[in-house]
Amino acid sequence: MPLILMHLKVLLPFQILIDNTEVSHIVAETSEGAYGFLPHRLDCVTALLPGILTFFNQQQGEVFVAVDEGILVKTGTDVLVSVRSAMIGNDLTQLRATVEKDFLALDEEAVQVRSIMAKLESNFLNRFVSFQQT
Structure with missing residues (x-):
C-alpha cells in the first residue's frame, strides 16, 4: 500500500516559507491543545497559537517551525498555514x-x-x- 503524503504550505505576509509535498504528519499547537494531522484526518480549520509546528518527511526528518499566531486549514491532503511570522529549524x-x-x-x-x-x-x-x- 503506497504511503499517502500531505502538501504543507506555510505562508507569511510577504513570502511562502514552506512548500513541501512530502509531509507524512504534522503536529500543531491550537487553542484546544496540540493536535496531530495525518493525510486521512477529517478536513478542518483551526486557530494556531504562538509555538512550535512540527512536520516530518523522509528527506529532512523532523522539522520544527516556530510560528506566531495564525490559522491552519486542512482540506484533503493539503495543509495551509498562514501566520504573521515563522522560522524553520532542525x-x-x-x-x-x-x-x-x-x-x-x-x-x-x-x-x-x-x-x-x-x-x-x-x-x-x-x-x-x-x-x-x-
Whole structure:
C-alpha cells in the first residue's frame, strides 16, 4: 500500500516559507491543545497559537517551525498555514535562541516606534495649542 503524503504550505505576509509535498504528519499547537494531522484526518480549520509546528518527511526528518499566531486549514491532503511570522529549524535549542534574538530586536524596534510617536504627538499638540492662541 503506497504511503499517502500531505502538501504543507506555510505562508507569511510577504513570502511562502514552506512548500513541501512530502509531509507524512504534522503536529500543531491550537487553542484546544496540540493536535496531530495525518493525510486521512477529517478536513478542518483551526486557530494556531504562538509555538512550535512540527512536520516530518523522509528527506529532512523532523522539522520544527516556530510560528506566531495564525490559522491552519486542512482540506484533503493539503495543509495551509498562514501566520504573521515563522522560522524553520532542525534543532530546537538553536531555534529557540534565534526566536529570542528576533523578539528582542522587535522589542527594541517597538520602543523606538513608541518614542517617535510620542514626539510626533507632542509636536502636534504644541502646534495645535499655538494655533488656538492666535
